[in-house]
Amino acid sequence: MTLARLAALHGVATAYAPSPGVTVPVPDATVITVLAALDVDASTPRAVRASLAAAEAAGARRLLPPTLVLWTDALPELPRPLADLPPGTVLRVTTEQDQLVCGERPPWAELPLGVHRLEARARDGRTARCALVVAPARVPQPAARGYGVLAQLYSLLSGRSWGMGDLGDLRELAEWSGRTLGAGFVQVNPLHAAVPGTPTDPSPYRPSSRRFPDPVHLRVEDVPEYAYLRGHLGEEERGELDALLDRAGELRDGVLRKGELIDRDAVWVLKRRALELVRNVPLGPGRRAALRAFRAAHGQALEDHATWCALAERYGAERHQWPEGLHDPRSPETARAREELRDRVDLHCWLAWLTDEQLAAAAGAAREAGMAVGIVHDLAVGVHPDGADAWAQQEAFARGMSVGAPPDAFNARGQDWGLPPWRPDALAASGYAPYRDLLRGLLRHAGALRIDHVMGLFRLWWVPEGLEPTDGTYVRYDADAMLAVLALEAHRADAAVIGEDLGTVEPGVREALQRRGVLGTSVLWFERDWEGTRRPLPPAGWREDCVATATTHDLPSTAARLTGEHVELRHRLGLLARPLEEERAEDAEEVAEWLEYLTGLGLLAPGARDEEAEIRAVYRFLRRTPARMVGVWLPDGVGDRRPQNLPGTWNQYPNWRLPVADARGRPVTLEELAASPRLDALMAEVRPHTAPPGARLV
Secondary structure (H helix, E strand, O other): OHHHHHHHHOOEOOEEEEEOOEEEEOOHHHHHHHHHHOOOOOOOHHHHHHHHHHHHHHHHHOOOOOEEEEEOOOOOOOOHHHHOOOOOOEEEEEOOOOOEEEEOOOOHHHOOOEEEEEEEEOOOOOEEEEEEEEEOOOOOOOOOOEEEEEEOHHHOOOOOOOOOOOHHHHHHHHHHHHHOOOOOEEEEOOOEEOOOOOOOOOOOOOOOEEEEEOHHHOOHHHOHHHHHOHHHOOHHHHHHHHHHHHHHHHHHHHHHHOOOOOOHHHHHHHHHHHHHHHOOOOOOHHHHHHHHHHHHHHHHHHHHHHHHHHHHHHHOOOHHHOOHHHHOOOOHHHHHHHHHOHHHHHHHHHHHHHHHHHHHHHHHHHHHOOOOOEEEEEEOOOOOOOOHHHHHOHHHEOOOEEEEEOOOOOOOOOEEEEEOOEOHHHHHHOOOHHHHHHHHHHHOOOOEEEEOOHHHHOEEEEEEOOOOHHHOEEEEOOHHHHHHHHHHHHHHHOOEEEEOOOOOOOOOHHHHHHHOOOEEEEEHHHOEOOOOOOOEOOHHHOOOOEEEEOOOOOOOOHHHHHHOHHHHHHHHOOOOOOOHHHHHHHHHHHHHHHHHHHHHOOOOOOOOOOHHHHHHHHHHHHHHOOOOEEEEEHHHHHOOOOOOOOOOOOOOOOOOOOOOEOOOOOEOOHHHHHOOHHHHHHHHOOHHHOOOOOOOOO
């Protein structure tokens, strides 16, 4: 019981409930290892008693927690730490604007939104200081019901792409879908910076940095200096540029015409060299000033990111193989290396600036096209353990731990995602500074932000290094503070927030998210009356505060689901847990039930077995729900059969490397999508829910 009390004080679970009425104990060894990652010694019974006594004594002496939250809708009622302060305690608030508010009972309701500094002095001489987050009651909401498209940007090639979709394609997609289709948003995959390698991990959900985007997404020709490039190159370099352009065309044609996979590494080799050539063009005075302002605004975080990129170029991306002194971003050795590599560090700062500019251009194009929301960016749940963020912010990450998921009905062995978790104590002690900076950067050019595995704001499954996912445990975060910071940054950016809340969700989580205005995610095939008939949930029974979709990047396309091709694919790859005929029969029964239900609602003609008509009926159904936003999976518009990612596979399937294709597997360009009668007919099924042009968030 002593170990359990100590664990509870630090948010570490000693048991978990995978389903109602079922409790699974966590091995003591796991609890002890996780506590050690939080710098709590529980290695022996004596150490447990000492750590518990120290923690309880510190709690008794503490006047304030490391971070305190004031919600504007909760005032004048104060959170318990303030209400329970000893009489006569004098408080001093220094706001973000350096304004001072003092007294025994400051006018809390008059404090501006922001992250302020609160200091307390009790009569007995005790003092304390903490971050005070004053947050709006809710994140901004879409002003009206609307629909948009869901796309994996790399998969969306145009006639101008260099072998994968880029930010120029995103701008075109936003302009076309907004102006022609009346779409209110475009949601894309995470555009975070990747860890370089041979080959690079193509997953956008295991990045090097979530704070900065990847310059592989740049449209080289859209860099302003590119227009003047040839005049600044010698004959040999002009020949090199021509060869790069020819090779870019070959990569594009290889994907679109020859059935080759998207090769991110090959694309980046070409773009990196082309951009190095573009750097020969001097910046004009205005552009130089803009670059200086960007670097000043992003400060040490950008310098650290660029330094990591330069070091990874020289020593490789596996940080444990770097010279010892470079493991610490603040060491003298790192400082010397930074100056030795100054030209490359400056290059990566410049690339970050260019990428930021093109993200801004895409966001601006979406607004000008009348999109009510605009570009919806995606926040991955974590970062690569050897990447830039984990290197630059080592104090914020738990050593020897990985984020994953416990065993469930879909995966009896649990999951280990290979992502180091943030330390909840470090976040709180910093006033959630790394989290605030991350959100501010992502929301900079976003009309909304999708948060992958949004349940991670409440708790995460930690797996100690060397153990199986089944031997992990949950570690709790201060969800009130995490939501408050999210609401504050979303308010400042005037952006909506979408939480990916699929799968097993702890009781109370969806209610807490709903209370703060975070939209959920509802996928057609999972929406059933689970507590009653277990049949498809009627449209009126769907929640309003969600994005309704037919599928996601991790699920079969609608065509594959309706035809059963997803079962055949998993069978070919040896992923089925039961005999093929059983899987086929169950899948066919589920599809038949949905088609019968759609027919009964008048959304599908009786007896029709037309794939296009069935897909349109699915989206007609989504249109009938009260969902705030309806997302159309772009590949559904041309009958694509292939999932972009097949969970449970690594090299057995080309995850994250497939272009959008038609029903025959022929790649379809952005230009062909825009001219597709089939896609236009599908979009017409959701078009009536379009928000009026220029509508803002409320």
